[in-house]
Amino acid sequence: MLQEGQFRPVGGSRFHDVRVRLIASTNRDLAEELEKGTFRQDLYYRINVFRITAPPxxxxxxxxxxxxxxxxxxxxxxxxxxxxxxxxxxxxxxxxxx
Incomplete structure (x- = not known):
């Protein structure tokens, strides 16, 4: 539930408030993986806010x-x-x- 600014530790019973910025990196084409069904659509739209593409x-x-x-x-x-x-x-x- 990072979009709400909360998380619950594994095995925990209560949520903790948190301010988080997530940075993700991959060498795969996630749009292609999304079309193949090998990447979750909800996760893709959450992390695909600001894209930086670096050439190999x-x-x-x-x-x-x-x-x-x-x-x-x-x-x-x-x-x-x-x-x-x-x-x-x-x-x-x-x-x-x-």
Whole structure:
């Protein structure tokens, strides 16, 4: 009953008031899934209020080097290691993948 701003925990007997914003993500075409009957119509209309469509990485390869650098930096920070450089051949290999 999120549309009413309430929820009841599993096994609970009373409702709790809540202010919620739901963000959902999928790699499937939900309109197509709805037509096939594999996705609930009521849920589709509740979550399909504001849609952002991002093209897959294979269509924006120019982002690959920035993403690789981000994850290298994040992993290095997590393990307290220096940030490794991505060699030109490693980047070239990365860019060949769809």
């Amino acid at each position: 990485l294979r269509r924006r390869k120019e982002d690959s080097s920035d993403l690789a650098a981000h994850f290298l930096q994040k992993s290095a920070g997590k393990y307290g290691r220096p940030v490794p450089a991505l060699s030109p051949s490693a980047l070239e290999t990365l860019l060949r993948f769809d």
